[in-house]
Amino acid sequence: MADILTITSEHVSGILTKNAAPAAFCRNGDTVVFETRDCYDDAVVSEERPLGDKTNPIENPATGPLYVEGAQPGDVLKVEILDIRLRDWGVMRSSTMCGVFHEDFTERTARIFPICGEADGSGQYIVFDGCLNIPLDPMIGVIGTAPVGEGVTTDTPHSHGGNMDCHKIMKGSTLYLPVNTPGALLSMGDLHALMGDGEVFICGLEIAGRVTVRVSVVRGAKAAALPTPFLFCRGRVMTIQSAATLDAAGDAAARAMKEFVKKAAGKDNFEAGLLMSLLSDMAVCQVVDPLKTVRVEFPFDVLEKYGYRLP
Ligand code: CA
Numbered sequence: 001m002a003d004i005l006t007i008t009s010e011h012v013s014g015i016l017t018k019n020a021a022p023a024a025f026c027r028n029g030d031t032v033v034f035e036t037r038d039c040y041d042d043a044v045v046s047e048e049r050p051l052g053d054k055t056n057p058i059e060n061p062a063t064g065p066l067y068v069e070g071a072q073p074g075d076v077l078k079v080e081i082l083d084i085r086l087r088d089w090g091v092m093r094s095s096t097m098c099g100v101f102h103e104d105f106t107e108r109t110a111r112i113f114p115i116c117g118e119a120d121g122s123g124q125y126i127v128f129d130g131c132l133n134i135p136l137d138p139m140i141g142v143i144g145t146a147p148v149g150e151g152v153t154t155d156t157p158h159s160h161g162g163n164m165d166c167h168k169i170m171k172g173s174t175l176y177l178p179v180n181t182p183g184a185l186l187s188m189g190d191l192h193a194l195m196g197d198g199e200v201f202i203c204g205l206e207i208a209g210r211v212t213v214r215v216s217v218v219r220g221a222k223a224a225a226l227p228t229p230f231l232f233c234r235g236r237v238m239t240i241q242s243a244a245t246l247d248a249a250g251d252a253a254a255r256a257m258k259e260f261v262k263k264a265a266g267k268d269n270f271e272a273g274l275l276m277s278l279l280s281d282m283a284v285c286q287v288v289d290p291l292k293t294v295r296v297e298f299p300f301d302v303l304e305k306y307g308y309r310l311p
């Protein structure tokens, strides 16, 4: 088997922009490995030095960008997450400025957790303390294409993806992202070994790792029907929207899903609204990034009954 194209963690940036030089090129349908640093730029390696060991660490470094040949503006990039492998330790740190509880702290404190269990990701856990072991559920915090217009820093989620911190972006999921510039320019980073909905403390269990994805270009009407960023995970489709408030993000995610259900099931506003109230679930991804992120989930087998197939 030929070596899989790998983008090493030397190729990182704190901004997603159409002006970035590609770190690698691939063809439609190729499998690619992204080696990622943790959100502290791999600088916090000791609980004794919570500020870290680098003078100018990149906040939330994202590995990439990957140029996917043939991807053109108006297409959608399909990213199948085939595998996530984690470093053998993760780190969390308090903040004095961000997060729901930041006023509890006047200085930063770091905690390092060795990762226990098998390296293939199955059955991994951390020992929280003498009472509690916690199973892991690895996810990708930052994943996006180059945005429209100006670059967007990797601390911010928006319509291109970015720092969505949606814990459903996990092994086995398929993420659909907009193509805003030729080649799409896909980047990712900010892996979490585990994170709850909301990410209220400001971080997940931050960790470096290797993500294996297959990237494909969706074109034409199939692409136009997808309300990106759009996710398929464990039998459910999800719209993911970010806005200044949870109210606005929730409304946007619900509207995006309602429009998708109308097209996929051939429904009008009334019946799509009925289905949304009966079957969709709204959940908070995160409340701590510069914009807040909400997802709306809908059972995919319902759409299959109306003949819809995901591209
Ligand atoms: Ca994040």
Ligand code: CA
Pocket (backbone or CB within 6 Å): 039, 141, 190, 191, 192, 203, 204, 206
């Ligand atoms: Ca993070």
